Each structure stands twice: as structure tokens, then as C-alpha cells.
Amino acid sequence: MAEGTGMSGGRIKSPEDFCGAIFLLLICALALWQASELTFGTLRAVGPGLMPTALAVLLAGLACVLMVSSLKDDGPDVSPPSWRGILFVLGAFVAFGLAVRPLGLAVAGPLAVIIAGFASDETRPGETVLFGLGMTAFCIALFKFALGLPIPLAPWLLGY
Amino acid sequence: MDIISNLALGFSVALSLQNLALCFVGCLVGTMIGVLPGVGPIATIAMLLPLTFKVDPTGALIMLAGIYYGAQYGGSTTAILINIPGEATSVVTAMDGHEMAKNGEAGKALGIAAIGSFIAGSVATLVIALLGKPLTAMALIFGPAEYFSLMVLGLALAVALARGSVLKAIIMIVLGILLSTIGTDLDTGEERLTLGMTALSDGIDFAVLAMGVFGLAEILKNLENPEARDVVKSGIGKLLPTMDDMKRCFAPIMRGTALGSILGILPGNGAVLAPFASYTIEKKLAKDPSRFGKGAIEGVAGPESANNAGAQTAFIPLLTLGIPPNAVMALMVGAMTIHGIIPGPLVMSKSPDLFWGMVASMWVGNAMLVIINLPMIGLWVKLLKVPYRLMFPAILLFCAIGIYSINNNPADVFLTAFFGLVGYAFYKFGLEPAPMLLGFVLGKLMEQKLRQALTLSRGSMMTFIERPISAVLLLIALAIITVALLPSVRKGREEAFQGD
Numbered sequence: 022m023a024e025g026t027g028m029s030g031g032r033i034k035s036p037e038d039f040c041g042a043i044f045l046l047l048i049c050a051l052a053l054w055q056a057s058e059l060t061f062g063t064l065r066a067v068g069p070g071l072m073p074t075a076l077a078v079l080l081a082g083l084a085c086v087l088m089v090s091s092l093k094d095d096g097p098d099v100s101p102p103s104w105r106g107i108l109f110v111l112g113a114f115v116a117f118g119l120a121v122r123p124l125g126l127a128v129a130g131p132l133a134v135i136i137a138g139f140a141s142d143e144t145r146p147g148e149t150v151l152f153g154l155g156m157t158a159f160c161i162a163l164f165k166f167a168l169g170l171p172i173p174l175a176p177w178l179l180g181y
Numbered sequence: 182m183d184i185i186s187n188l189a190l191g192f193s194v195a196l197s198l199q200n201l202a203l204c205f206v207g208c209l210v211g212t213m214i215g216v217l218p219g220v221g222p223i224a225t226i227a228m229l230l231p232l233t234f235k236v237d238p239t240g241a242l243i244m245l246a247g248i249y250y251g252a253q254y255g256g257s258t259t260a261i262l263i264n265i266p267g268e269a270t271s272v273v274t275a276m277d278g279h280e281m282a283k284n285g286e287a288g289k290a291l292g293i294a295a296i297g298s299f300i301a302g303s304v305a306t307l308v309i310a311l312l313g314k315p316l317t318a319m320a321l322i323f324g325p326a327e328y329f330s331l332m333v334l335g336l337a338l339a340v341a342l343a344r345g346s347v348l349k350a351i352i353m354i355v356l357g358i359l360l361s362t363i364g365t366d367l368d369t370g371e372e373r374l375t376l377g378m379t380a381l382s383d384g385i386d387f388a389v390l391a392m393g394v395f396g397l398a399e400i401l402k403n404l405e406n407p408e409a410r411d412v413v414k415s416g417i418g419k420l421l422p423t424m425d426d427m428k429r430c431f432a433p434i435m436r437g438t439a440l441g442s443i444l445g446i447l448p449g450n451g452a453v454l455a456p457f458a459s460y461t462i463e464k465k466l467a468k469d470p471s472r473f474g475k476g477a478i479e480g481v482a483g484p485e486s487a488n489n490a491g492a493q494t495a496f497i498p499l500l501t502l503g504i505p506p507n508a509v510m511a512l513m514v515g516a517m518t519i520h521g522i523i524p525g526p527l528v529m530s531k532s533p534d535l536f537w538g539m540v541a542s543m544w545v546g547n548a549m550l551v552i553i554n555l556p557m558i559g560l561w562v563k564l565l566k567v568p569y570r571l572m573f574p575a576i577l578l579f580c581a582i583g584i585y586s587i588n589n590n591p592a593d594v595f596l597t598a599f600f601g602l603v604g605y606a607f608y609k610f611g612l613e614p615a616p617m618l619l620g621f622v623l624g625k626l627m628e629q630k631l632r633q634a635l636t637l638s639r640g641s642m643m644t645f646i647e648r649p650i651s652a653v654l655l656l657i658a659l660a661i662i663t664v665a666l667l668p669s670v671r672k673g674r675e676e677a678f679q680g681d
Contacts, residue, residue: 041610065640069366118594137574
């Protein structure tokens, strides 16, 4: 996603818009490929494929306009992404999703907080672990006991 | 009078002990989460949605509305105390509100914001009660073609009101509509654009999309730009404005309320523009405009009233026409659907206690905000002092539990993480996600109405022009887009959003 950074000296005047247009075109390509097997139908009985295809073509057209304007008008650079943040913040979320069913909230909660902690320089390990346990206890009390949501607590230990 | 008996019915529902308690809890937790920097009303509601699952439909909606007002007010509190506006509409509040806080008048700024919001909320409640009936009657004569054209008008307004480039706003709206086509086709039952994944066969849940592009992407954004959070150190000062302040603020509050009430009704998130418009007007009308930006109390009172009035009248298109005008209202649709209510003109006639109970609870909720917030400001200040290194894991955990609980499905959690990544990419490429959410919200309904209209007209596209109401709506939409593209208007639009 950071390709734009090196090209600002070339013909592309707005790397931000240029990369954005590429990103949108990729989405359009994906949508067109997925919609290719759906029937269009007729105007009298519109089929499932008509709207997605029409929208993807329209979006691709608009993305092209954005791309052309990125070659003409000056715009901001794309700042390099923070891979560390992406890895640990989204990783913590995915870890929660993976752990919540088999291991329960009692494990998934602290796990998510601790993994998320790696995303920031300012994290203090001991504090984060304690905070994770405390927040999880609070969430269990609130969501499981006060509100009675059917979220698993610790199936391996308690059976629910 | 009809309206009096209706409101009486509403208050009898809203003032029941259970519903008062739900409204109170909603306002309280809404404010608590809304105060957290970087958590706007959309993320707050998506996060707290599961809180309402166990309550009856009326209670659930009353509580959700409470959460919404709480989150709104929490956002203003954050804007005033630490100059980090949680969402677009509090940007204006931060300008003069934070300056007041620096001068040791944080309490007064928060006080006038609460009072202004209360007055605005009371007026807006009346507006909803008055317009409910006639608009519902209008909705019932609308056919699919009219509905489709009305939504086109809504999207045109959204383009005109969006911040930044018109082209990008249109792009994001089209992308949103495209995303809304994912899932099982309503007519044929065929799966569309699902990449063969079962998790997508019901389409993307709105809360999942919103939480990804707003909640998670916001955390990634904040971690990248370590904020200089200057929590006010000079003390809060007196909470209640003086008589003199009140006199000075009366007219701005009234003007803000009027602006907000009108703009909020527009299907296309007009409420966003209201605080900006109010600020600009107050500055133009002021005897000494140079005070603005340096802690002018009118610069807080007007926009805050506009903000709150707009936030509330935005319920009108949802409750009468069944069209959610912004992302928050789309979440309300989700919540109503979970409880088996289909928002639209039939709600009022089929379940009047729910409709009027909710309207009355809006006023109750606004009163409660004043009561909760003024004494609890000290607590919110403490909460704001929690360092971000602890705050973001906590926000993340709440998000994860909230998303999982909506369908008890881990796949939703993964999908949210994916949209977090997509939202972060949007941020990197300068693409604003708000119009996309609106497109997504209206997309499904638009396709459905378009197909129905075409079936009725035997495949003739002319139906949209031949039916007079539809033709007028489309003409207005066309005019709005044309005007938004005019170079002079584009410049003025940018200035309006700067607030200068």
C-alpha cells in the first residue's frame, strides 16, 4: 500500500488519489469477476447480476476519473502504513474470534488485551496483563451475569 | 388535540419505572463510552447493541436512543476537555469549547452545551411529534418509484454535504451500494459476490462494517499519530453559566435549534452540516467576531444546540418513511429488526405505544443528560486521564465482545478485522468512509424499490419521470449535484466546513 511514496517525483502528482484509484479498481475487478456468473435478466424482470455489474462498472469509471485527476492536480503523499499496529490490533481481534468459542471469554479477553498491547511503544507488560484480567472480569460480570448474553465463559473448565 | 393525547400516551410509556431506568442506563453508558477519545456515536452504539437484546422492543429502543444521546454528549465533552473531537459534528464545539476550557471555564462550556442541547432536544421532540403524522400519511401514498427517487435525493444531499472532494464522496457512495449487494439475492435466492463464503451469504452486517471502518481503523489511526492529549489542568470552574451568559446564548441556542431541526430531517445526513452552519451564522452576527476561536460561549451554545436538534430530527425519516438518513439510524434499523419491528410508516399505526413512547423518551433522555452529566463531569475528566496505552485495548475488547454477541458468530469478528484493514486503507488514501456507510445503508432498499418499480412499469425506465412526485424528487437531486459541482459553491462549501 506504500508504493505511492516513491513515485511523487514522477508524473503522479497526487500519490494518495492515485493509490486510492488503484485500490478501488482492484475492488471493481473482484466484484466484476464475482458477478460474471450471475444473470442480468431484463428490465422487466431484473436479474441478480444487473445491479452489482452496473455499480462495479460505474465505480471503475469514477476511479479512472480520480486516477486522471491524480496525474494533473497536486495532492498529498501516502504515508507508510504502520505494520506493527495492523498486525497486533487486528491480530488481537482475530485471536479473540478464534479463542472465544473453544476457550471462552475468560481466556479470549486477556489474550486480546495482551496481544493488542504489543501495538504500542508505551505498553508496560505487567500493567497490561493485570489490566487485561481486570477488564475481562468486568466484562464477564457485565455481559455474562448482568445481561445474560450467551457468550461462552470457559467451556474447558466450567462446561459453559 | 390529537398530538396531546399522543404525547400523553408516549409519556405514560416513557415514564414507567422500567423505561426510565433503561433510559438512564442508556444515557449513562452511552456517555461513558462516548467520552473515550476516538469513539464516536456509531462505534458506541455498535458496541453497546447487545446490552439491549434482553429488553422488550420499546424498552430496547428507548435505551438505544439514550445511548445515542449519551454518546453525542460524551463526544462534546471530549471535544471541550481535550480538544479531540470524536466525530465530525463536535469539531466545531472543540474550537471555542476547548479555548474556554483553557481559560478555566470548562465547566461553563459543558454547562451551556448541556443546557443548549436540552432546549434543542425539547424543540426537536415537538417537531417529531408534529411532523410524524403528516409524513407518515405521505409515506403511505409513495410507491416504489417514489421511494427510489427519494433515496436518490438523499444520496445527492449526502454528496453535497460531505466533506472534501465531490468526486470522492460519489465514489464512496457507489462503493457502499456495491457492498450492499453482497449476499443472497432477494428475488432469486442466488448468492452474489460472496466469494463462496457462508459468512457472507446473509450479506454484511451493518454493525460489522461500521465497527471495522470506524472503530478499528480509528484505533490504528490513533496509534500512528500519538495524540498530544492536553486534559485540562486548570480545573473545571463553575458549571452553571451566569445570567449574563444565558442572555447572550439565548438567541444562538434558538437559531441553532431551528437550523439543526430543519437540516436533520433531510435524508442524507444533513445533521452533519448543522453545527458548522450555526457557527458560521453566529460568527457573522456577532458584534465582535474576533472573539470566536478564543473561547466565545456563543460558539459553543449555537453549534451544540444545532448538533443535538439535528441528531434528533434525524429520527423523522426513519420512523415515518423507513429510510435511515445516516449511519446511526442504520444501526437503529438493525436493532429494530432484531426485535421484529420494521421501521416505516406502519410503526405509528401498528404500535403507537412504541412510536410515541420513543418520542417522549427523547425528551426524558435529554433531561436525564443534564442531570447525569453536570454532577458527573469530574468522573469523565478522570476517565479522560486514562492513558491511551490502556484505553485502546479496552475499546478493542468491548468491540470484540459487542460484535461477537450480535449473532454469536466468530466469523463476524474476523470480518470486522478485515474491514478494519479496509478502513485503514481508506484513511491512507484520503477516502472518507461516512458516505460509503450511507450508500450501504440505502443500497439494499434502493435496489429492491428499483426492481419493484420496474416490474410494475413492465420494464419502462420512464416510470421514474412519468410519475410526478418521483420526477420532482429526481429533478431536485439533479439540481443539488449540479450546484455542488459549481466551482464557486465548491469553494463556499469548503469554507463552511472550516467554520470560518
